Amino acid sequence: MDTDLAKAWMQAIAASMDKNKDQLTQLDAAIGDGDHGVNMHRGFTAVGTALAGARSATVGDVLVKAGSALVSNVGGAAGPLYGSAFSAAGKDLNAPNVSVVQLATALAAGLEAIKKLGAATPGDKTIVDAFAPAVSVLVDEARTGGSLGSAAAKAATAAETGMRATTPMQARKGRAAYLGPRSAGHQDPGATSTALIFRALADVCAGK
Numbered sequence: 001m002d003t004d005l006a007k008a009w010m011q012a013i014a015a016s017m018d019k020n021k022d023q024l025t026q027l028d029a030a031i032g033d034g035d036h037g038v039n040m041h042r043g044f045t046a047v048g049t050a051l052a053g054a055r056s057a058t059v060g061d062v063l064v065k066a067g068s069a070l071v072s073n074v075g076g077a078a079g080p081l082y083g084s085a086f087s088a089a090g091k092d093l094n095a096p097n098v099s100v101v102q103l104a105t106a107l108a109a110g111l112e113a114i115k116k117l118g119a120a121t122p123g124d125k126t127i128v129d130a131f132a133p134a135v136s137v138l139v140d141e142a143r144t145g146g147s148l149g150s151a152a153a154k155a156a157t158a159a160e161t162g163m164r165a166t167t168p169m170q171a172r173k174g175r176a177a178y179l180g181p182r183s184a185g186h187q188d189p190g191a192t193s194t195a196l197i198f199r200a201l202a203d204v205c206a207g208k
Contacts (some may be wrong), residue, residue, distance in 0.1 A: 001148060002097040005204060006062040012200035014044035019077050020196055027189040031176040032164040035076060036189040043074035043082070059098045063090030063106075064092050077174060078190065083126055083196075084117050085110035104135070104142040111135045118173060125183065128193065130194035134159035149205040156195070156202035163187065163195040 001009075004201035005075040017024075017040045025037030051068040056062045067087030070079050093102060111131050134155040141151035166188035174190075176183045 001059055001103050003056050003059055003062055006059045007056070008204045009201050010047050010062065010066050010206050013197050014041075014048045016196045016200050017041045017044045017193070021110070021193075024189050024193055025049065027187055027192055031171065031179055031184045032189060033076060033175060033178040035141070036078060036193065039074045039076055039078055040193050043070045046070070046073035053159075058094050058096055059103075060090035060093035060095075060100045060106075061089070063093065066090075070183060078127075078193070081114050081118055081190075082193075085131075088113035099142075100138075100148050101142040101180070102146045104138040104151070107138060108135050113177055120173050123169065125166045125169040125176060125188045125191075126173050126192035126193050127188075130144050130159040130162040130191040131165050131187065133162040134194070151203075152198070152202040152205040156198040159195040159198040163191040166191045173177070 002100060011029065021037035021041040023037065024040060025034055028034050028036035046069040047066045050065050051062060054065060056065065061164045063086045067085070067090065071083035073079065074082070088136040089106040091109065093106050102114045111128070114127055114131060115121065117126070118126060122132050124127055127204045137158040138151050163203065164187065168184055169187065169188070170181055171183035171188070176188070
């Protein structure tokens with residue numbers, strides 16, 4: 001991944017959040033505050049603006065700028081969680097072009113940042129339920145010499161599988177946890193936005 005592809009990924013996420021903001025809002029209205037779609041759209045629109053007006057010498061620069069924009073512009077839990085993930089991921093990507101291994105390692109660091117900040121683990125019906133399987137696949141593909149395109153495509157599929165698996169879960173974190181058993185039967189909005197993020201990566205790697 002080079003800086004241009006990293007920027008294209010952020011732009012693709014912004015476009016996806018715009019396209020899917022109503023779906024995210026509907027999902028969040030069922031078990032949360034109903035603002036996840038608006039917040040994600042606002043946040044990644046701000047990411048696009050920040051990147052358009054700045055030069056980025058490394059892939060890490062792109063991700064750290066994205067993280068900062070998310071923290072500054074997204075309300076609720078999503079801003080700090082995604083912001084910390086991208087900032088942590090970008091911390092050690094100090095080159096204009098990084099390998100699949102480096103990207104996978106960086107996104108694993110991003111996952112750890114989310115887990116630490118949100119005190120969440122797989123099965124809690126959160127972002128982690130989609131982010132963790134995606135990172136696991138990326139790491140496995142990197143270890144076996146898989147290409148970025150192949151790794152990203154498999155990671156997106158894993159994230160979407162994790163997203164769908166949240167539907168029967170009872171939430172144990174966030175506002176949804178207050179609903180208890182009533183939170184079951186609804187797909188988690190955070191896991192859904194995570195799946196969109198990894199699908200955007202797969203699409204830009206495939207040239208879509």
